[in-house]
Amino acid sequence: MSVLLAALLQLAALQLSSALPFQQRGFWDFGEDIDVRDLMMTMMKDQEEGSAFEDVYPPETPTCPFGCTCHQKVVQCSDLGLIYVPPNIPPDTLLLDLQCNGITEIREGDFKGLTNLYALILRSNLITRVNPRAFLPLKRLQKLYISHNLLTSVPRNLPPSLVEMRIHDNRIRRVAAGTFNGLGNMHVIEMGRNPIHNSGFEPGAFTGLKLNYLRISEARLTGVPKDLPASLHELHLDHNEIQAIELEDLSRYKQLHRLGLGFNHILHIERGALSYLPNLRELHLDHNRLSAVPSGLANMKYLQVVYLHSNNITSVGVNDFCPVGFGMKKVFYNGISLFGNPIEFWEIQPATFRCVSDHMAVQLGNHKK
Known part of the structure; x- marks a missing residue:
């Protein structure tokens, strides 16, 4: 582990940045930024636990691509103008960093022999095509970052x-049925900022996945997509064109802890639609067009924000x-925001917030500096 640690410390200053439209805290925090230090620490932990790697002996004569920096299983080739x-x-490479180049195509033999690769960073290139056999050698790949490219579809034959x-910030308009077949280990997909409509998700597109986290932000959705994985703990659909939440839209997602629907055009949430989310902790409905507080919040036992x-x-x-009495609410709220609505705070009865942990947890826009 000490050998790998030296390599990680050498690249600890490397950071990737990109503004997020949706700030996240707690639970699963997967935004656009790739903190390479965190990635390396995760890689070290997986190596210690034996969950990701097998020993691969280095060649007798060490090699390194021209212009790249290679140090103890980490190969850094970013910002070199590579095509x-x-x-x-x-x-024996574990982490391969090819971000911020001019790569236009991933060819069949590009990763030949890299059977122990853990993380592959291809973000911010000009990739339009990935050969269907390109990822087949990557038997142990766990993290693939291919955002900010020009892909029009999800690559085929992704490593199991x-x-x-x-894969956010590409040009994906369609996710075909069976795209994710065989990916039973996948927990996280970030695919926002693709020009995809609801009709772009074919029936069966997510079959076989047991995701914890899915983000389809800044797309062209007009409703909650159908048949997303029922295992989801987090679903983020902010910055879309959703106009209503119908009764059956959320019926599959009983495991959700966090739901992001901010920055849409939601006018109406059908009565009973939120009752399918018994484990929800956090609900984002800001920057929409609601004229009333959605029904059903009082019956959500674990809702906190x-x-x-x-x-x-x-x-x-x-x-x-809040429910009538205290028998139904298991946890108190620690955050309710109502500012920016056409209502005066003095018109709200104090008992409205009887199940809030602290008066400072309610934001009504009446705290003037």
Whole structure:
């Protein structure tokens, strides 16, 4: 482990940045930024636990692609103006960084022999095509970052070992049935900022996945996509064109802890639609067009955070958030935002927030500096 640690410390200053439209805290925190230090620490932990790697002996004569930096299983080739994946990548490589180049195509033999690769970073290139056989040698790949490219579809034959894939900021308009077949280890997919409509998800597109986290933000969705994995703990659909939440839209997602629907055009949430989310902890409905507090919040036992700011809510009822009595609410709220709505705070009865942990947890826009 000490040998790998030296390599990780050498690249610890490397960071990737990109603004997020949706700030996340707690639970699963997977945004666009790749903190390479965190990635390396995860890789070390997996190596210690024996869950990701087998020993691969280095060649007798160490090789390194021209212009790249190679140090103890980490190969860093970013910002070199490359138009192809370079040859002579050491076969014992665990982390391969090819971000910020001019690569246009991933060819069949580009990763030949890299059977122990753990993480592959291809973000911020010009990739339009991935050969269907390109990823076949990557028997132990767990993290694939191929965002900020020009792909029009999800690459085929992804490694079954894959745990996390970030493919946001491409040109994907369609996800075909069976795209993710055989990827039973996948937990995280970030695919926001693709020009995909609801009709772009074919029936069976997500069959076989047991995801914990899925983000389809800044797309062209007009409703909640159908048949997403029922295993989801987090679902983020912010910055879309969703206009309503129908009764059956959320019926599959009983394991959800966090639901992000901010920055849409939601006018109406059908009564009973939220009752399918018994484990929800955090609900983001800010920057929509709601005229009332959604029904059903008072019956959500574990709900702790509700963002309703910047809507058109004109009144708040005394039982909108809290049940009558205290028998049903298991945890108190620690955050309710209502500012940016056409309602005066003095019109809301104090008992409305009787199941809130602290008065500072309610944001009504009445705290003036």
